[in-house]
Amino acid sequence: EAQVTQNPRYLITVTGKKLTVTCSQNMNHEYMSWYRQDPGLGLRQIYYSMNVEVTDKGDVPEGYKVSRKEKRNFPLILESPSPNQTSLYFCASSSPRAGGSYEQYFGPGTRLTVT
Amino acid sequence: AQSVTQLDSQVPVFEEAPVELRCNYSSSVSVYLFWYVQYPNQGLQLLLKYLSGSTLVKGINGFEAEFNKSQTSFHLRKPSVHISDTAEYFCAVLRTGTASKLTFGTGTRLQVTL
Numbered sequence: 001e002a003q004v005t006q007n008p009r010y011l012i013t014v015t016g017k018k019l020t021v022t023c024s025q026n027m028n029h030e031y032m033s034w035y036r037q038d039p040g041l042g043l044r045q046i047y048y049s050m051n052v053e054v055t056d057k058g059d060v061p062e063g064y065k066v067s068r069k070e071k072r073n074f075p076l077i078l079e080s081p082s083p084n085q086t087s088l089y090f091c092a093s094s095s096p097r098a099g100g101s102y103e104q105y106f107g108p109g110t111r112l113t114v115t
Numbered sequence: 116a117q118s119v120t121q122l123d124s125q126v127p128v129f130e131e132a133p134v135e136l137r138c139n140y141s142s143s144v145s146v147y148l149f150w151y152v153q154y155p156n157q158g159l160q161l162l163l164k165y166l167s168g169s170t171l172v173k174g175i176n177g178f179e180a181e182f183n184k185s186q187t188s189f190h191l192r193k194p195s196v197h198i199s200d201t202a203e204y205f206c207a208v209l210r211t212g213t214a215s216k217l218t219f220g221t222g223t224r225l226q227v228t229l
Contacts, residue, residue, distance in 0.1 A: 005157075033217070035219075040221060043159075043205065048216070102147055102164070102166065108159040
């Protein structure tokens with residue numbers, strides 16, 4: 001089954017404790033992206049990656065890091081989490097080739113609480 | 116840069132009634148348009164998309180949307196809603212020929228009641 005998986009689904013942590021949220025897709029997609037969803041703000045892009053070793057900032061990259069060492073994986077790293085990073089996080093992937101659908105496939109989400 | 120406006124944060128409607136969820140966008144370049152649905156405690160699922168061609172697009176679960184270039188709108192419609200359509204709906208735009216940035220609206224909560 002084609003899918004995007006994220007782990008963990010729920011995480012409660014304390015300020016300053018480094019954490020990583022994993023994202024993996026099995027569709028051989030070149031493009032992957034991270035979003036955060038906050039009430040009244042919709043989804044905002046954090047970082048994206050056009051391919052292996054190619055990443056770039058989205059709208060709200062502060063406090064986050066990413067890496068793309070393999071095509072299927074795109075982990076999100078919070079080096080020193082703060083309470084304002086409490087949010088619902090989504091990973092997405094797509095294959096933006098000419099003639100493609102440009103549809104982004106989303107993971108199930110990771111609900112992060114930083115106390 | 117692109118932006119998306121969903122003016123209605125909440126839309127209450129009775130079951131079997133028609134519904135329209137409004138979406139307007141702003142962009143200096145051509146865009147692709149999408150509607151996504153988020154059911155409670157789930158991720159986002161694509162309802163429908165407009166890339167080119169016919170401006171009336173049909174999606175899953177009986178939804179359809181019409182692209183209006185002159186009014187920069189992409190309103191979502193369903194002639195008869197069901198309780199199971201209760202969800203959050205997001206309109207999004209993507210600059211044509213790229214995949215770098217999907218810009219979302221703030222969402223519309225559709226609440227269907229008996």
